[in-house]
Amino acid sequence: MKILLFMAALCVVVMSCxxxxxxxxxxxxxxxxEHVEFKEAATVTTNGYHIRIEALNGTFYKGYNExxxxxxxxxxxxxxxxxxxxxxxIMTNAMGEHQSCxxxxxxMERSDEKYFSGYAVFTEKSSLDDSWNLYLSLTVNGQxxxxxxxxxxxxxxxxxxxxxxxxxxxxxxxxxxxxxxxxPKVSENELLAGIYRYQKPIxxxxxxxxxxxxxxxxxxxxxxxxLDPRMPEPSMGNHSSPNNxxxxxxxxxxxxxxxxxxxxxxxxxNFIMQNQDGQIIKGTVVPDDFTPGIAGAKSDxxxxxxx
Amino acid sequence: MKKLSxxxxxxxxGIYAKAQxxxxxxxxxxxxxxxxxxxMVKKKIETEMKMSVSVDEFLASSENISFIxxxxxxxxxLLNNMSSERTNLTIxxxxxxxxxxxxxxxxxxxxxxxxxxxxxxxxxxxGSMHGSTVSGSIDLKRKSTPFSLDPxxxxxxxxxxxxxxxxFFNMGNLSYSDDKFVADGSISFRKAGNYADxxxxxxxxxxxxxxxxxxxxxxxxxxLSALRVDAIFDMAKDVGFPALPMxxxxxxxxxxxxxxxxxxxxxxxxxxxxxxxxxxxxHYMDDTTRPENLVHMxxxxxxxxYGLVSKINLKKDDYASEIQLNAYENVSIAExxxxxxxxxxxxxxxxSWPWVTTRxxxxxxxxxWEISDKSQVNVGGALGLNYNHAKYVEFNxxxxxxxxxxxxxxxxxxxxxxxxxxxxxxxxxxxGYGHRAPSVSEGYGYYIYNSFDRYDYIGxxxxxxxxxxxxxxxxxxxxxxxxxxxxxxxxYIQNYIVGRxxxxxxxxxxxxxxxxxxxxxxxxxxFNFSIGGHYDILQNLQWKGLLTYARGQDDRGGNLPFIRPLxxxxxxxxxxHKIGFQTSLNGDFTQNNYSPEYGEDKTSxxxxxxxxxxxxxxxxxxxAVVQVGAENLWNEYYSTYADWxxxxxxxxNIFTSLKVGF
Numbered sequence: 001m002k003i004l005l006f007m008a009a010l011c012v013v014v015m016s017c018x019x020x021x022x023x024x025x026x027x028x029x030x031x032x033x034e035h036v037e038f039k040e041a042a043t044v045t046t047n048g049y050h051i052r053i054e055a056l057n058g059t060f061y062k063g064y065n066e067x068x069x070x071x072x073x074x075x076x077x078x079x080x081x082x083x084x085x086x087x088x089x090i091m092t093n094a095m096g097e098h099q100s101c102x103x104x105x106x107x108m109e110r111s112d113e114k115y116f117s118g119y120a121v122f123t124e125k126s127s128l129d130d131s132w133n134l135y136l137s138l139t140v141n142g143q144x145x146x147x148x149x150x151x152x153x154x155x156x157x158x159x160x161x162x163x164x165x166x167x168x169x170x171x172x173x174x175x176x177x178x179x180x181x182x183x184p185k186v187s188e189n190e191l192l193a194g195i196y197r198y199q200k201p202i203x204x205x206x207x208x209x210x211x212x213x214x215x216x217x218x219x220x221x222x223x224x225x226x227l228d229p230r231m232p233e234p235s236m237g238n239h240s241s242p243n244n245x246x247x248x249x250x251x252x253x254x255x256x257x258x259x260x261x262x263x264x265x266x267x268x269x270n271f272i273m274q275n276q277d278g279q280i281i282k283g284t285v286v287p288d289d290f291t292p293g294i295a296g297a298k299s300d301x302x303x304x305x306x307x
Numbered sequence: 308m309k310k311l312s313x314x315x316x317x318x319x320x321g322i323y324a325k326a327q328x329x330x331x332x333x334x335x336x337x338x339x340x341x342x343x344x345x346x347m348v349k350k351k352i353e354t355e356m357k358m359s360v361s362v363d364e365f366l367a368s369s370e371n372i373s374f375i376x377x378x379x380x381x382x383x384x385l386l387n388n389m390s391s392e393r394t395n396l397t398i399x400x401x402x403x404x405x406x407x408x409x410x411x412x413x414x415x416x417x418x419x420x421x422x423x424x425x426x427x428x429x430x431x432x433x434g435s436m437h438g439s440t441v442s443g444s445i446d447l448k449r450k451s452t453p454f455s456l457d458p459x460x461x462x463x464x465x466x467x468x469x470x471x472x473x474x475f476f477n478m479g480n481l482s483y484s485d486d487k488f489v490a491d492g493s494i495s496f497r498k499a500g501n502y503a504d505x506x507x508x509x510x511x512x513x514x515x516x517x518x519x520x521x522x523x524x525x526x527x528x529x530x531l532s533a534l535r536v537d538a539i540f541d542m543a544k545d546v547g548f549p550a551l552p553m554x555x556x557x558x559x560x561x562x563x564x565x566x567x568x569x570x571x572x573x574x575x576x577x578x579x580x581x582x583x584x585x586x587x588x589x590h591y592m593d594d595t596t597r598p599e600n601l602v603h604m605x606x607x608x609x610x611x612x613y614g615l616v617s618k619i620n621l622k623k624d625d626y627a628s629e630i631q632l633n634a635y636e637n638v639s640i641a642e643x644x645x646x647x648x649x650x651x652x653x654x655x656x657x658x659s660w661p662w663v664t665t666r667x668x669x670x671x672x673x674x675x676w677e678i679s680d681k682s683q684v685n686v687g688g689a690l691g692l693n694y695n696h697a698k699y700v701e702f703n704x705x706x707x708x709x710x711x712x713x714x715x716x717x718x719x720x721x722x723x724x725x726x727x728x729x730x731x732x733x734x735x736x737x738x739g740y741g742h743r744a745p746s747v748s749e750g751y752g753y754y755i756y757n758s759f760d761r762y763d764y765i766g767x768x769x770x771x772x773x774x775x776x777x778x779x780x781x782x783x784x785x786x787x788x789x790x791x792x793x794x795x796x797x798x799y800i801q802n803y804i805v806g807r808x809x810x811x812x813x814x815x816x817x818x819x820x821x822x823x824x825x826x827x828x829x830x831x832x833x834f835n836f837s838i839g840g841h842y843d844i845l846q847n848l849q850w851k852g853l854l855t856y857a858r859g860q861d862d863r864g865g866n867l868p869f870i871r872p873l874x875x876x877x878x879x880x881x882x883x884h885k886i887g888f889q890t891s892l893n894g895d896f897t898q899n900n901y902s903p904e905y906g907e908d909k910t911s912x913x914x915x916x917x918x919x920x921x922x923x924x925x926x927x928x929x930x931a932v933v934q935v936g937a938e939n940l941w942n943e944y945y946s947t948y949a950d951w952x953x954x955x956x957x958x959x960n961i962f963t964s965l966k967v968g969f
Contacts, residue, residue: 187704236645243708
């Protein structure tokens with residue numbers, strides 16, 4: 001019937017809205033790329049064994065990286081009976097000075113999944129001046145050997161995995177690295193961070209380079225990170241969000257909290273770090289004033305994110 | 308004809324005849340009685356003062372309607388001093404929901420006076436026929452020409468100009484009818500500039516442009532049945548909202564329906580009328596014309612509704628009944644995207660309505676028994692099932708962690724009313740009980756900026772149903788020349804939903820001063836009272852007057868917002884041959900019971916004097932009326948209790964209009 005055709009046509013005309021609706025999933029994807037797959041980031045073949053180092057997306061990024069090591073017989077491809085795997089990343093600058101970064105020295109064996117697990121929080125990306133090397137040691141079938149491998153550390157494009165290095169009031173050097181969420185949502189988000197402290201060496205270096213005692217970092221235990229997320233954009237007038245939870249340490253050694261992001265965009269995670277005794281090691285209180293037109297104040301301990 | 312109610316209304320099918328006329332010839336076109344159980348306020352779309360009015364102006368002339376005004380356009384109707392969430396607003400029983408989170412598009416803004424025939428206003432639970440309500444229902448009735456024996460054309464053209472805001476309008480409607488087919492079409496254009504207030508200062512951003520067209524066609528499928536399709540298309544562009552920090556760039560609505568009506572000559576069931584409908588509303592705000600805005604923001608909104616209405620009318624002897632099934636599904640989406648000052652930076656995005664689906668199914672019923680010639684009892688009720696689903700419920704979790712994504716509510720309603728007529732007196736008393744579900748904004752709204760109290764509002768999906776207990780009574784006296792009617796109603800509303808300051812979160816919109824969350828008060832009470840009268844001084848000189856009073860209080864005795872202070876309207880109408888003359892005075896007294904907690908301040912009294920004169924004449928076969936008048940003749944500078952941001956109302960306005968009909 002003509003009438004129905006007319007009505008249908010009219011429907012189509014109006015259903016085609018003037019402005020398209022936002023694709024919410026795609027909206028978050030515009031600035032955040034989420035990596036979920038571990039791929040080969042570096043590989044070494046030595047003494048008849050093949051050592052495959054995996055990281056998310058096959059890339060070492062500045063910031064927190066989960067590391068997986070798989071050791072196979074280079075001839076047969078079989079998983080080799082390996083133990084005592086150690087892992088030490090070292091950066092050398094133009095002056096020839098060495099430094100490391102937070103890392104797990106003794107890798108943990110995940111026998112069910114057939115790999116050794118660790119992490120590294122690279123504090124700088126590789127550049128002309130700064131170069132990173134991995135120093136591995138492992139015992140395969142009773143035979144122990146060392147491996148050195150130069151790697152390339154890239155800038156982390158995802159600001160939700162940002163990190164910060166600072167010196168606390170106790171004169172110790174600390175590093176806070178964001179681990180999760182990679183891809184936040186306008187929602188409650190589980191916030192996961194690692195807190196690490198540089199262990200100043202007590203003794204002089206001994207033996208063969210590198211001496212792990214000179215490059216030691218520990219996971220900080222029993223601290224608390226007070227969280228106060230803000231939108232720093234001047235037009236947002238120091239906007240904050242409700243129902244956030246401070247980060248406290250859980251069984252996995254990492255610090256867990258909750259952050260609510262009320263909209264997409266730039267956010268600043270303002271922190272105040274307290275030690276076991278409740279003493280403030282670093283961080284300042286951010287005023288609650290609503291300040292439209294003025295860029296939001298930040299704690300002297302903060303990490304900027306964007307999604 | 309008995310007062311109140313069991314009125315005979317001719318159906319579209321019947322040939323045009325007055326209800327009292329029993330000598331209708333019975334041939335291929337038949338007359339069937341439709342039974343209206345409820346008392347309804349039916350009106351012609353014109354006011355005492357003005358013959359060419361907007362839908363808003365027309366509604367404003369009704370005694371239990373008041374308005375929240377955010378500018379010159381799209382006023383939000385308040386029935387019994389309750390906001391539009393508590394009112395069932397429908398077009399021919401079809402549910403339509405505005406697409407603007409700031410209520411800048413009540414559905415009354417998507418119709419035009421030349422495609423409406425009447426507006427039915429039902430107070431309280433008696434208005435639950437089309438769905439659950441607290442304050443009552445406002446049903447906008449579309450124009451539909453009845454079938455006629457002989458092919459017939461009719462139409463009207465109206466044009467007019469209003470000086471104050473340079474409003475110019477052109478409206479035309481045309482109808483064709485024969486014994487098998489009917490078509491109604493209408494088109495209208497309105498264009499208005501900024502208006503000037505009583506100090507002759509221009510109120511910036513008060514312009515509007517509106518285009519509306521409608522088409523309806525009916526085909527008689529058998530002597531007792533007919534099929535009808537209807538569509539309205541409405542578009543408003545460049546509409547200013549002086550009380551808001553932004554304007555409307557474009558809003559469009561398409562309102563369509565297809566209905567089938569079957570009548571029965573014998574038996575209990577008289578009419579069965581079913582309709583399926585679809586409507587889509589889109590609403591895009593624009594703040595680029597406001598340089599004072601620090602943040603540029605896009606706020607598009609969409610609302611799409613599908614629905615079904617099916618109604619049967621029963622009548623046997625002294626008993627009459629209407630039973631109606633209502634079902635609809637609505638999806639409301641509203642977005643906000645804020646642009647940083649450095650446009651290279653990332654825009655900030657959130658949903659203010661996170662894809663909220665509302666489904667409603669309800670069965671409503673009204674029954675009337677004529678106990679005697681003098682008295683009648685009406686009993687009715689409804690049972691509705693309301694379901695909500697938020698697609699992006701994580702937005703709601705920010706303030707209400709772990710709240711369920713879905714929510715189902717039962718919405719029962721009951722009402723009863725007794726009417727008595729003796730001699731010149733009539734009396735009625737009634738009571739009602741009913742639930743309503745929170746609206747999309749109250750349940751799922753997210754940082755919706757309210758420029759009245761300057762707070763960002765957060766919905767709460769776990770709100771309880773609002774439960775209304777209601778009593779009403781009226782007493783009237785009517786003699787030949789004089790009539791007087793006193794009406795009162797009282798609502799005790801449990802879990803009354805309001806916005807309360809939250810001690811968490813911080814404002815998102817930069818004009819905002821804080822965050823309010825929708826919460827339930829233990830209860831609130833509302834009392835409405837009106838006394839109206841008319842007196843025919845001479846046969847051609849009539850006086851009318853109306854006084855209304857309302858009081859609304861929360862559970863601690865504090866004042867509720869948007870309650871109209873004591874107000875009055877009085878008018879005199881004089882006709883002499885072809886000339887008509889009318890003058891009216893209306894105003895509010897000082898608003899003493901204002902509510903600072905909800906952003907109100909004391910509003911002073913005001914009085915507005917209006918005059919108009921019209922002259923009727925014929926051009927060939929066409930009837931024509933020309934009217935000249937002036938509103939706010941004293942050029943009073945005022946704003947009313949419900950004017951958003953105390954925006955001053957229009958000053959003196961001279962209006963002229965011409966209507967030609969055939």
